[in-house]
Amino acid sequence: MPTVRAGETIRRSDRRLGVAMLAPAVVYIGLLVAVPFLLAVFLSLTNSSAGSLNFSFVGLQNFRSVTANAVFRRSLRNTFVFTFVSQLAVIVLGNVLARALMKPFRGKAIARFLILMPWAAPISLATLGWLWIFDSTFSVINWILKVVGWLGPGEWYYWLGDTTLGMIAIITIHIWRMLPFSTVILLAGLTSIPSEVREAAAIDGAGTMARIFLVEVPMMRPILTVAVLFGVVFTFTDMSVVYLLTRGGPYNSTHVLASLAFQEGVLGSDVGRGASVAIFLVPVLVVLAIVMLRSSRQAEVV
């Protein structure tokens, strides 16, 4: 009996200590993530502007005027197009690259370092590099296209002055940036598959394609989910690439939700409108969070 009681008191004091050690972080996150999140929802229902602290409640008026706006609808579509196309490419290319990196070869450590650079470099500075590559007069891509004869005399690509070309440029940067991230995550998944599984599949007569799609892909599903979810979150909510590359132009045709929210809420000082544009990010994030929670619970059960 006494030993049990002693054990219990230690556990109780541990529990108290646990709460005390956790409290600062939880309070901080509560005050500076949860409250601002609710404030974002609240502001979207007001006519608040950056200059003054006075505002009144306008209900859903911001949402009505925002959704009626063609630029908003275009940016909503762009956000989904950029995310979907770039993440599809990233998952396909990431699998190819991760498989290539599985094999031993000379200079592998250097190759891995170089492949990782786009993910480690600050996004704003990397985008600046691409801005120079896509420059209207000096674009090296145009030089190559001229040399190989794709662009004839007098023909020219104004990468950032044309909607389609601008969208291609934006998607290229997203692929370039997220590919390293997905690759290293998929690589971690691939290396976690025991070699016996591969051998067993080979003995049972499975070809390479059958092995990849019937054995490895199902086994890697949790890790594929992680790679896709983070990739989607980072691409879907990014404004740096669009803001620095095209500023949403030409004629607001390449905006995404995040860059439009910045244009309306910060540059245009219409806080209410900006907040209501940004709120449209939330449903997708909620869905992603639920998927993530479910897959983490599955991983626990398995």
Place this chain on the structure above:
Amino acid sequence: MTVRSPVRRIIDVTVHRATILLFVAFAVFPFYWMVVTSFKQNADLYVGASNTAHDPFIFNMPPTLEHLRILFGQTLYLTWLSNTLFVGAAVVSITLLLAVPAGYSLARLTGRWGERLSIGIFLTYLVPSTLLFIPFSRLVSLLGLQNSLWSLVLIYPTFTVPFCTWLLMGFFKSLPKEVEDSAMVDGCSRVGAIWRIVLPLSVPGLLTVVIFALTLVIQEFVYSLTFISSVERMTVSVGVPVALVRGDVYYWGSLMAACLITSVPISILYNFFLDRFIAGFTVGAIK
């Protein structure tokens, strides 16, 4: 396993090397372009892509250090770097103060509800800056912190603390429980055991968190762009793209030098700690 013919083997190896080379070229090209641009003379740089006789990939004239001289002598680049390091140091300290106790608590002291809470904390990492910058701009002006680096010190931990707590929790869980237990049997209190035994054993984990938080601070763009308006108070990720462009004129040589000098050290640091970061992202998904 089937025995493959030598021809097939050579083809396989070639395809493999070509694949790796192609991906490396794609990843590195913008950085290579930064290097070339940083050291080219203007007359070699601004030729125009329609002149196919002029090869832009190589130095057609001797390289120059002029762009670097302009960057360090006539711009605020060094000020931006020191601003960034100031914010970085402050944010790293706050992150350690909040995330180390929280990570330990979640790993050892809270049991079942702590596990649920830890997933909740991790999910806050997914709340993007592009959703919060509008309410934060209100908060920052309410506190009188607009155009002050302290606004960034206050707000950056919102994205460093959740992920670092998660990383440290995983790290503390991987230490054997007996480490503290034996110290506590020897008369140490729990706090004493953490201070004297656990933390010294956790230096690699703490270092990972320091590097991760620091790289996130250097990379951050949205909050810094929103809250800081004076050129001399900008951080490097905003100062270079916003203030290094004078009027409508882009000084590409100096710009690319600034991008290169900032990016390469971070990439090297990041590479050393990569495996730990990945472990943080994939907890639970790999068995």
